[in-house]
Amino acid sequence: MVVTVSLVALFGLVLFFLLRSRTLGAGAAFIAAGFGFFLASTGAAHPINQLTQSLIEAASGL
Structure with a gap:
């Protein structure tokens, strides 16, 4: 839950x-959609x- 918040x-x-x-633009639409979800x-x-x-788990494993 900490990651989600x-x-x-x-x-x-x-x-x-x-x-x-x-x-x-398209980036703002993606951010808005992600924020909404x-x-x-x-x-x-x-x-x-x-x-x-x-x-996040994959990035921390790099």
Whole structure:
């Protein structure tokens, strides 16, 4: 859960700065979608959390 909360904070911060600088492109759409999936408890949140956890574990193993 610590990873999920920190990712929500990270996505929220990035989205805030993207919206503030008015650079809304494909990257901003990805950040907004990621923020929404982590923030909301939808059916898609669990697979995204699993994917994120796997990526974090893989990155820590490098």
